[in-house]
Amino acid sequence: MNIVILTGAGVSAESGLGTFRDVDGLWTKYRIEDVATPEAFARDPDFVQDFYNLRRRNCAEATPNAAHFALARLEAELEGEVLIVTQNVDDLHERAGSKRLIHMHGELLKSLCASCEDRLPLKGEMPTSPCQKCGGGPLRPDVVWFGEMPYRMEEIWNALRMADLFVSIGTSGNVYPAAAFAQDAGRAGADTLELNLEPSDGASDFADARYGKATDIVPVWVEEVLSAS
Ligand code: OAD
Ligand code: ZN
Numbered sequence: 001m002n003i004v005i006l007t008g009a010g011v012s013a014e015s016g017l018g019t020f021r022d023v024d025g026l027w028t029k030y031r032i033e034d035v036a037t038p039e040a041f042a043r044d045p046d047f048v049q050d051f052y053n054l055r056r057r058n059c060a061e062a063t064p065n066a067a068h069f070a071l072a073r074l075e076a077e078l079e080g081e082v083l084i085v086t087q088n089v090d091d092l093h094e095r096a097g098s099k100r101l102i103h104m105h106g107e108l109l110k111s112l113c114a115s116c117e118d119r120l121p122l123k124g125e126m127p128t129s130p131c132q133k134c135g136g137g138p139l140r141p142d143v144v145w146f147g148e149m150p151y152r153m154e155e156i157w158n159a160l161r162m163a164d165l166f167v168s169i170g171t172s173g174n175v176y177p178a179a180a181f182a183q184d185a186g187r188a189g190a191d192t193l194e195l196n197l198e199p200s201d202g203a204s205d206f207a208d209a210r211y212g213k214a215t216d217i218v219p220v221w222v223e224e225v226l227s228a229s
Contacts, residue, residue, distance in 0.1 A: 003081065003083070004160055004166050005071060005082065006085050006087070006166070007084060007088060007168075010171060011065075012068075012170075013214070014067070015062040015064060015065045017090055030051065033146075034047065034048075036146055037145050037146050038147055048140075049126045052108060053125045059091065059092075064095050065092075066218070066219050067170075068096035068098070069096045070221075071093065072093070072098045075097075075098055080164075085156050086103055087104060090108060106144045108122075108141060113136070113137055113138075115136035116133055122141075126139055150177065160184045160185040163185050165193065166186070167193045168194050168200070168206070170195070170197070171200060172200050173203075191208070192206040195217050196209070197211065197212065
């Protein structure tokens with residue numbers, strides 16, 4: 001069996017990292033056009049860097065939860081392939097042990113040089129110095145902003161075409177192209193399952209759904225898949 005799993009902010013919510021669109025979500029406190037667009041960075045780089053510096057600190061203080069660990073277990077124990085495509089910029093999937101992982105919206109813990117595209121690991125605050133490689137810059141978070149192309153899309157679409165099962169976990173289905181993955185995979189013949197706190201905007205695109213907290217429903221689902229395989 002070949003499983004492709006899309007994750008969103010809901011999988012990290014119980015690790016204490018906020019979601020975007022829930023009642024107390026990040027996009028109720030910040031405007032997307034102030035912190036998550038190339039234009040915002042050009043206009044007020046310090047404000048944008050502060051936003052991501054704060055998120056990087058929150059991420060460092062958070063730990064993976066039972067849903068992250070269950071997905072890593074699925075990959076380790078399933079006779080078949082598991083690929084996680086995450087919209088999350090935190091590193092909780094890798095800290096839980098997931099290996100086949102695509103960060104389609106980039107990673108908080110990397111800097112990206114806006115001039116030469118050099119990427120470097122980044123633990124704390126974004127340095128204000130120029131790029132070590134080209135002497136230019138500026139350095140920016142290696143995250144995909146609105147108006148930019150998500151990473152590794154060809155690879156993701158290929159994986160969706162090959163999938164037997166597509167599972168979406170903890171995402172509201174608001175942001176494309178990820179919001180179309182259930183339809184993409186379903187058209188290519190995959191079974192489709194939504195695991196979320198509540199029906200997402202794309203709920204009708206899925207053949208099956210289970211609703212509840214990720215730390216409750218993901219471990220149960222993983223256990224079922226492993227014992228059936
Ligand atoms: P959203 O905040 O839009 O959606 C989070 C989803 O998780 C909602 O459907 C919630 O119901 C669900 N949820 C909340 N708590 C949960 C829990 N404990 N267990 C299970 N589900 C829970 O976040 P995303 O869909 O990830 O992109 O957002 C997609 C993209 O929009 C993000 O990657 C980011 C954002 O703007 C960029 O910044 C480019
Ligand atoms: Zn550079």
